[in-house]
Amino acid sequence: MHFVVCLKQVPDTSEVRIDPITNTLMREGVPSIINPYDAHGLEEAIRLKEKVGGKVTIVSMGPPQAKEALKKAMTFGADRAILLSDRAFGGSDSLATAYILSSAIQKIQETDPIDLVFAGKEAIDGDTAQTGPGIAQRLGFPQLTYAIKIQELTETTVTVERKTESGRQIVQAQLPALITVEKELNDLRYASLPNMMKAAAYEPEVWDVKSLSFDTKKMGLKGSPTSVSRIFAPPGRSGGEIMDGTKDPAATAATVVQKLFQQNIIMVNPLAKGGKS
């Protein structure tokens, strides 16, 4: 089977700060990492390859330095990594990015039919969760989003347990399909030394705008209808309230309980018998 993994290099958001004056991201000196959700998609693809055989191709769009993320991704044991890099791609929003990535996947498919595409549920720098579904739409693949478990993979179908806001869903799709993944899906591996060495010696393929038959109107700033009107840091949390419980603990406890009721943090179970409200 042929597994394709979409992977993005993102700034380590735990170290990004917002300039309080200009309201723009301060990216300088911030290390880049593989988008954590994508890493779990990659891990799953490698596990499936180890189980059923086949190969794993990684595809990413980004500036030339994103090669580093691809080399790192290769340590998992992937077979091929392609970086889509061209100035014409710069400024792409999720719509344009989905277009570019799906075009590349189509080209990969011409020589090497694809069974499953993996993507993270979202990137930690944009949090849109649109690119994966956008790729599936353009490829005409069914999309299984927020996967937390691959239950079964057969020659023709994949069955996935997915997380929803109210619980779990088990869904099945015909192959080829696209799956976006949650972190619960698996634990990342500690790469073996031979894979580390293979990755160190590997040079990712770089595809530019000429490598593909692109409609240039659909990429970059021109192909991106999204406009960012403002970026701001979320307001800091207000500090908690501290009550002195040493003088009259019973009264303090009563006040605390009352406050919890007022804010709907706790409530009386209406079904409970013998409860007093």
Add this chain to the structure above:
Amino acid sequence: MENFDVIVVGGGPAGLSAALSAAQAGMKTVVIERGDYPGTKNVMGGILYTKATDLIVPEFWKEAPLERPIIEQRIAMLSGDESILAGYRDPAWAKEPYNAHSVFRVKFDRWLAQQAEKAGVMIIPETIVENLLYKGDNVVGVRTGRAEGDLGAKVVIIAEGVNNFLAVKAGLAKPLKPESVAVTVKEVIALPKEKIEDRFCLDEGQGATIELYGDSTAGMMGVGFIYTNKESISIGVGAILQPLIRNNWTPNDLLENLKSKPYVKRLLQGGETKEYLSHLIPEGGYTQVPKLHRQGVLVVGDTAMLMNSLNREGSNLAMISGKIAGEVAAQAIKTGDVSDQAMTVYETRLRDSFVLKDLHHYRHMGKFFEENTHLLKVYPKLFSQAVKMYLTADGTPKKQRQKEIIKMAFEKRSKGGLIKDIYGAWRALL
């Protein structure tokens, strides 16, 4: 198991220099580094000497990420709120052939690793070497912490840094002792470049350094430093571990003590702390240099205790030792003889170079200061008092003032004591 000619354990200045010179001599070479990439785990005060680095990568200054060429070196002796200052400045040091630059290891070593890669070196990051591999009594490679983690080699160069776990396991070095290792802490404090240049009287892009003695370490054996970077100042202080433990000081206490000194405070004013770093420094000196070689193994850099703290030289000793080790390894492999006997060439060449000559020259220094703890307490006070008396204009005739100064000096330290100290210092330092 994949086989290499040379495995270098550790991607610091010594290891990368060793790998580079081995690869340049045609050896199939790999560097195994525990950090995300070479540089992330590497810490030093921040001065890189031009001459030694030029031998590793000729004309590195044209491309390497450097901060500022150092044109002025100041020495400050602190005593309470007082300071005695001395220094040397030469604007010619701002141009080729330079003397030294301030650098950040995290940037510079990453660049140096890229040069090594260009020369054909393979770099495996995020990997720890747990042990040497033996066949009988012969070292034949290393065992890493990863799955299928054995690698074969004809020569292993141990450049693991001050924490000499591997060298100890191999029976070449002894575990570090609190009296022969210093702990240094450093902060990188951001300041606009105009402010830095104004405060240190520098032309655009030029740099300065200050070494601070005396109360900078509250009388403990150690030294403080201030180095200018492009848009920040590195301030740090280090002291031998043993007196720190004895006085119950944390490394952070040392740094806060230094930062609170009036002379220092003014230089840092308004800056914002960006980074906090800490590192051990091998201060054992010549007498504690470990066994530098055995069959199939060479020991370089901090692991080999190659550190001259008096002249704050370490990375240059590391790089030169690495370069020599890479060359010796290549030569031994080419002749097919990696026996302990063949490896002695490495030690001989170190002895013929400034690396071991300098260490040998200062071999009594550690012991001298260890046995004379009063030196760092008495003399800063004595000197600043003497200078103050000399410079105070209060109508006292100068001849009388000079007599007063001599009298004061003898009150603080007896005649015999003074002579003993001067003789001791002479023997230790000259």
